[in-house]
Amino acid sequence: MKILLLGKGGQVGWELQRSLAPLGELVAVDFDSPDFCGDFTRPEGVRETVRAVRPDVIVNSAAHTAVDKAESEPDLARLINATTPGVVAEEARALGALMVHYSTDYVFDGSGTHRWVETDKTGPLSVYGQTKLEGEQAVMAPGADVLVFRTSWVYAARGANFAKTMIRLAREREALSVVADQVGAPTGAELLADVTAHAIMRARASSSMCGLYHCIAAGETTWFDYANHVFTKARQQGIALKLREGGVTPVATETYPTPAKRPKNSRLDTAKLCDTFGLRLPDWRVGVDRMLTEFLEK
Numbered sequence: 001m002k003i004l005l006l007g008k009g010g011q012v013g014w015e016l017q018r019s020l021a022p023l024g025e026l027v028a029v030d031f032d033s034p035d036f037c038g039d040f041t042r043p044e045g046v047r048e049t050v051r052a053v054r055p056d057v058i059v060n061s062a063a064h065t066a067v068d069k070a071e072s073e074p075d076l077a078r079l080i081n082a083t084t085p086g087v088v089a090e091e092a093r094a095l096g097a098l099m100v101h102y103s104t105d106y107v108f109d110g111s112g113t114h115r116w117v118e119t120d121k122t123g124p125l126s127v128y129g130q131t132k133l134e135g136e137q138a139v140m141a142p143g144a145d146v147l148v149f150r151t152s153w154v155y156a157a158r159g160a161n162f163a164k165t166m167i168r169l170a171r172e173r174e175a176l177s178v179v180a181d182q183v184g185a186p187t188g189a190e191l192l193a194d195v196t197a198h199a200i201m202r203a204r205a206s207s208s209m210c211g212l213y214h215c216i217a218a219g220e221t222t223w224f225d226y227a228n229h230v231f232t233k234a235r236q237q238g239i240a241l242k243l244r245e246g247g248v249t250p251v252a253t254e255t256y257p258t259p260a261k262r263p264k265n266s267r268l269d270t271a272k273l274c275d276t277f278g279l280r281l282p283d284w285r286v287g288v289d290r291m292l293t294e295f296l297e298k
Contacts, residue, residue, distance in 0.1 A: 001204070002027065004055035006038055006046070006088070007062030011156035012102065015193035016061055023197060027053050031062070038062065040084040041076070050091040057200055058092050059100040060085055060139075063132070067106070070128040071259040081131035086138030089146065098145045098203060098210070100196055105152035105184070105216075107133040110263020113183075117269045118150075118212045126260035136212070145207050147199055149192065149215040149273075152266045156189035157291045162223070163230045164295060170231055170243035180224035180250030184266030187216045188287035199277055209276055214268035217284035224250040226288075233289060237296045 001024030007013040008028035020026050029038035029049065036052065037045030040062045050058065063081055064070060070077035085101055092099040106129030107122045124130040139146050155161040169176055195215055203209040221229070228248055234241060253262060270281055 001025070001057060002053065002055045003057045003059060004050065004053045005029070006058065006060045008038075010061055010063070011154060011159060011189040012192050013061040014158055015156065015189040016059060016196060019190075019193035019197040020059065023200065024056070027055065040080040043079070043084040043087040046084055047087050047091055050088060050095070054095060055097055057098045057100070057204070058088060059196065060088055061102060063102065064128070067126060067128045068259040070131065071126065074127045074131070077127055077131045078134065081128075082134035082138050085135045089139040089141060089144060092146075093141065093144050096145075098147070098200065099139060100147045100149070100200065101135065101139045102192070103136050103148055103150040104129065104132050105150060105266040105268055106263060107136070107150065108263060108265075110265045112265055113267075114265070115267040115269035116214070116265075118214060118272055125263060128260060140212065145203070145210050147203055147210055148212045149196070150212070150268060151187050151192055151215050152268060153184045153186045153216070154189055154192065155186055155288075155291065157294050161291075162186070162226065163288065163292060166227045166230050167234055167239065167241075170234070170241040172242060174242055174244050175247040175249065176227070176243060177249045177251045177255065178224045178227045179253050179256065180222045181252050182262060182264050182266065183220055183222055185216045185218065185220050185284045186226060186288050187284065188291065191217060191282070191287055195273070195277075195279065198279070202277055213273040213276070214270050215273055216268050216270060216281070217287055218270075218281045219283045219285070220267055221284060224248065229285065229288065230292065233292045234296060237293070239296055
């Protein structure tokens, strides 16, 4: 089996290089790869890459993920998040290849307190959410062998993330204010990558498993509670923080206005994914604690 991975340098792409390698021959490219075009601002170049590689599986982890910046550059966000993935999907269908694509909870309006299921009505609040929804629609043409995974609150040990930012600020300040009215589940890039590898093997054996799925870690939290969890773990590992005990104040989303509106309810129901692929997704704390141990011991 030959696999083409697009967007290898991102958080999820980096972990996918690990999880996909045992499945077959892996060709991994990024926007600046010298041998093949992985630049999603050049859809015809990406088309030529797919035709040259002729993979059995295409995994697209490339995306315009600068949520606020997308508000001021909607055409670029649409090109990267919808137009080029649509081109990749066309080529996948021509080859009879399985395609994997990632989407987001931002396709919903974030209302209520329920867990969103795959069939719920969408209603994106931002350009990012709208273009990711258009990307879903572009790749899920009738008869296509496609797996689309909607996820949220993605982090990785590699590069910047919320936990690292909180620890940096806690070393500098005695008090912090953190948003407490957005609810979701921090989901590790490594979890997404491992689920992807498992799902590819199953879907290759039975195309009836293809479709749209929600994939996030189990449980739920707020950014406020997530931050406090991080601070507790840091202190347990002997990290000196300037932040005083009880120095974190919960605030509303509106306290920190942003160009792009954030959904307050990012809960995603993963029952369809777990039932179809026989999975049990770990609690969000499992991945976060592992990431923190790696980061804090350096």
